Amino acid sequence: MKLLVDVGNTALKLALYKNDEITFISQHEVNWQDINQVLIASVRSNQQLDSLISDANERGVEVITAKVSAEQNGVSCAYQQFHNLGIDRWLVVLAAAHLYAGQSAIIVDAGTATTVDVLVEGKTHQGGWIIPGIDLMMESITSRAEKVFANELVSFENTVGINTPEALSYGCLAASLGLVAQARRLFGDNVRVLCTGGYGKLLSDHLENSEFIEDLVLRGLVAYAK
Incomplete structure (x- = not known):
């Protein structure tokens, strides 16, 4: 075991x-x-x-x-300086390649930071983006804008807010969803999206052709060691 x-x-x-x-x-x-x-x-x-x-x-x-390399399990890393890529990002890419062999995927890890990585045809990592996670977005605004405040009772909805806490919560969700939408514009509207991380289920619930996989990093770890 x-x-x-x-x-x-x-x-x-x-x-x-x-x-x-x-x-x-x-x-x-x-x-x-x-x-x-x-x-x-x-x-x-x-x-x-x-x-x-x-x-x-x-x-x-x-x-x-686990360490990042230029190539692993037939998957190439987009970073020329591959050691600068976070191991968590590399492993979710390897997991996607293992779970959906030969297929393209947009992989979203929504935790402290929200990262998006693109895998093409199960073998080429095209790179990705890093933005603050939803909690960090909200904290960065409330800590520096005196009149912007959050309310823990406000949920995240994919619509516009009609008060300040709603505008903040909904806006941070919209920003995260917009990142995925931009990836699809660049790499294909029908590309499968795999979500993981603390806010992965939230994002997946608002995205078509998406799947939430809680243990995606660990799946990548297993694939790495095979």
Whole structure:
């Protein structure tokens, strides 16, 4: 059984992988007797991660930390300086190539930042965009514009707001959806969209021909190690 570790900008997620199934767990649920390999995707240093690696090393369990390369599993990276691409972005591209072999996809990871990456015909990463995530958008405005305020009771709707909290929430959603719309204008209106991250389900619900895959980074991690 494999232990999958995803260290994002905000949180560390753990999951078990066996028989092509991924099951999220907490750290206290890790049973090292069942683990034969640890696969890691990390965008930053983390004390909890260091502890996990130490535990694995003490037990002689193989640890693999994913890294971006110019080419992996038949997929080429758009970045000439490929090491500058975030590993989380690279893994969702590899996951898309694995899940939908030979197909094009727009991959959206809506977390602390919202990233969009484009994969063409399952083999060519064309690059992408990074913008502040929805929470960061809202915080950046409310912290610097005295008369703009949020209301936690206001949901996100794909329409125009008729008061300030609605205008803020709806506007941040619209900006994120607009990013995907622009990607489709550039690469094809019918290109499949794969969404992940904390706001991935929200975006997917407002996008046609889209799918929310909660464990997309982890799926990419598994594909990376094959």
